[in-house]
Amino acid sequence: xxxxxxxxxxxxxxxxxxxxxxxxxxxxxxxxxxxxxxxxxxxxxxxxxxxxxxxxxxxxxxxxxxxxxxxxxxxxxxxxxxxxxxxx
Numbered sequence: 001x002x003x004x005x006x007x008x009x010x011x012x013x014x015x016x017x018x019x020x021x022x023x024x025x026x027x028x029x030x031x032x033x034x035x036x037x038x039x040x041x042x043x044x045x046x047x048x049x050x051x052x053x054x055x056x057x058x059x060x061x062x063x064x065x066x067x068x069x070x071x072x073x074x075x076x077x078x079x080x081x082x083x084x085x086x087x088x
Contacts, residue, residue, distance in 0.1 A: 010068065011038055011068075011071055011076065011077075011078055012038070012039070012040045012041075012065060012066075013036050013037060013038040013039075013065070013066035013070075013071055013076055014036070014037050014039070014042055014045045014062050014064070014065055014066065015034070015035075015036060015062070015063045015064045015065070015066055016034075016035045016036075016037055016045060016046065016049060016060055016061065016062050016063065017032060017033070017034055017035075017060070017061045017063055018032070018033045018034075018035060018049060018055050018058040018059070018060050019031070019032050019058060019059040019061075020032075020033075020054065020055065020057070020058045020059075021057075030059075033083060033084075033085065034083075034084040034085060035049060035081060035082065035083055035084065036066055036070075036074075036076060036080075036081075036082045036084060037049060037080075037081050037082075038066075038071070038076050038077060038078050038079060038080045038081075038082075039078075039079065040078075042062050045062070046060050046062065048081060049081065
């Protein structure tokens, strides 16, 4: 559930990076993706990504909490997982 702030409900969303290896080959760099997960608690956000078959063994790193301006700009709703894309 979102927290109540001065101006109403405040949604929490987390910036998360997922690194997936390609069959453990040391010659291939990991595939890195960037997600925004709109779930109040960081551990629940990580678990929601871990439930995806392609991310079950990924190294997941929370790099910060999304600002309210970011959430508003992209109209992020509670419970959403947004894949921003691959990071080169």
